[in-house]
Amino acid sequence: MSGFRRHRRSGAAVATFTVHEADLLRSLAGQIIELLRSEEATPQAEDPLERMLDFSGPTTVPDDPVLARLFPSAYPDDEEAAGDFRRYTEATLRNGKAASAATVIDSLEDAGLPAEPEDGVFIDVELDPPTAMTWMRAFTDMRLAIATRLGVEEGDEERWAALPEDDPQAQVHDIYEWLGFLQETLVRSAA
Template sequence: MTGFTRHRRSGRIIANFTGFEADLLRSLAGQLVELLRNESAAPVEQDPLEAMLDFSGPTTEPEDPVLARLFPSAYRDDEEAAGDFRRFTEGALRDGKAAAAATIIDTLEDAGLPPELAEDGLMIDVEMEEPTAETWMRSFTDIRLALATRLEVEEGDEDYWATLPDDDPRGQAHDIYDWVGYLQETLVEALSE
């Protein structure tokens, strides 16, 4: 995997993933979708106009630390205003984040990633227009925030992660966090070309 680049002729954003890398991205995006959708209320069949005017979303900060990081309080010093803001916005924000993560899954599967685990030696060539690439970029931010929160990554703690043994699962998860950061960085560069 060499990261994202812009195709010279078509202007599309491209990347090549091994089957393992594509499966890993699909898994990360799928876990994010599941987290976002499991914590929210199940959609109820209702009139479309009523749905547009329904502001019965959550009013308190999520208990899950990842969700609390993805949906921080808008007003730290005003609990009532924070609750109102959350009630009016969190549902749509959750839906948007879940849709962005689902776009990663759909793009990978459209590029040939099989529904089951990819076979050894399989390469997945991803090619997308700018709007789709921007959606991936936003979802990478959410995936990295989720990983950083679960791992309790802090600024300036690189030495700690570097000293973990190779077989430590926390170090391996941190490597994934770094890898997604690398993908995001190359995607930003490709979009700015």
């Protein structure tokens, strides 16, 4: 397992993944997109100007805990202000997060990731600075999603270390840690 490094000549962030690692990243990015598209926004616009500008986003915190973590309330002490803020911003934020995840998928497939992974194949990814920033945002969303589903909390490393290797939660936590490693090496290589 290697992370990202800076290409000496181009300055791009580069990494080599096994086909299975690349396929896992594609799967995680696809799951983020699916999650972001799973809840439909309920149109709230009664005002003709708002209808014309399409301020029809949701006004309440999402039911799904991962979505609630990805889109926290901007004004937790003021429900009306929080609803208005969410209505005007959440659709754009969702689209941005989905686009970041789609960029990960596109980058991997452009680098040669086949539809059906085969053993012994490696995928070389080269990210220019804007694409590297997009991948960093996507890694953050993937990690937040996993951490929320697992219940990862600050200072609970002993809990995860104590789980047997074959425990499904331990295996997903390993993916969470791997994404953190990739994100850290990407940050260093893009700096």
